[in-house]
Amino acid sequence: MSSAPDKILALRELLAARFPQASTLGRGRCVPTGISAIDEATGGLPIGAITEVVCSAPSCGGMLLQARVLEMCRAQRLRVALIDGTDSFDPQSFTPDALAHLVWVRCHDFRQVMQAADLLARDANFGLVMIDIRRSLERELRKEPPTSWYRLQRAAEQNELPLLVETSRALVPSAQLRFILTQSFGLADLETTRTLLAEALPIELSRQRRQLEQEAV
Numbered sequence: 060m061s062s063a064p065d066k067i068l069a070l071r072e073l074l075a076a077r078f079p080q081a082s083t084l085g086r087g088r089c090v091p092t093g094i095s096a097i098d099e100a101t102g103g104l105p106i107g108a109i110t111e112v113v114c115s116a117p118s119c120g121g122m123l124l125q126a127r128v129l130e131m132c133r134a135q136r137l138r139v140a141l142i143d144g145t146d147s148f149d150p151q152s153f154t155p156d157a158l159a160h161l162v163w164v165r166c167h168d169f170r171q172v173m174q175a176a177d178l179l180a181r182d183a184n185f186g187l188v189m190i191d192i193r194r195s196l197e198r199e200l201r202k203e204p205p206t207s208w209y210r211l212q213r214a215a216e217q218n219e220l221p222l223l224v225e226t227s228r229a230l231v232p233s234a235q236l237r238f239i240l241t242q243s244f245g246l247a248d249l250e251t252t253r254t255l256l257a258e259a260l261p262i263e264l265s266r267q268r269r270q271l272e273q274e275a276v
Contacts, residue, residue: 090137090187090221093127096262101236104128104187104221109212111224111234112262114193119240120260121193121225122152127257128189128223129157137186140164140179144172144192169199173207180214180222188215190224200230208233229265237266 089103097103104110114121125141125148132139133156140162141148148165150158164179166172172192179188192200212233215222224231231237242261 090135091131092124093131094124094257094260094262096260097238100264101267104223105235106221107216107219108235109208109215109222109224109231109233110236110238111226111229111231111266113226113229113237113239113265115228115239115241116243118243120256120262121191121240123256123260124225124240125189125191126153126157128187129153129161132187133157133160135186136160138162138184140182140185140188142166142172142175142179142188142190144169144190145194147194148191169195169203173203173211176211176222177214180211180220181218183218185220188220188222190222192230193225193227205232234266235268236264239263239265 088106089101090106091098091103112121112124129139138160142164144166146165146167148163150163162185164175166175169192172190172195176188176190179185208231211222212235214220224234229237229239240260240262
């Protein structure tokens, strides 16, 4: 009987054979986002690390970022999990093809978010996990100890997983990268395509760590 590590290794080899583009991205250590300001600054979302995007203003491009990341991952045939913290994702805004490799996890509170994140960060079937907690209740966010985020970081590192967290304020202490969106889009921008908006998305890099501080759990 095969051991658990042998089964995991066999599964990874199977996925590498079925999705060769994903293996190539893994060696590059980053998954491109399709957002120029991010890809030019860091190469994309680092493999085995958490990237936090702070959406500090209303309508500042959080959904645009999700859309571009989904498009890029679809082009690379990467399976994506979206943990929707407040069940607010609108699949009608996307084409069926853009959602073909998406697993949508609909949550109703922050406890469900962290439970789902802990599970999916250890799943070898995903090329990217996104967590959207932009609208989560502040009182729920404050209850979560920092150690939970460091455990999630270690899971992402061990499984070579890029993990993207969208928040409304700086929240994730274990984030290797932190970007900030500060400028709201206006009504006139609705007439512009997603691709053009992504090219001009005003996003600033506020944190870039090569190694995270080690903290006891």
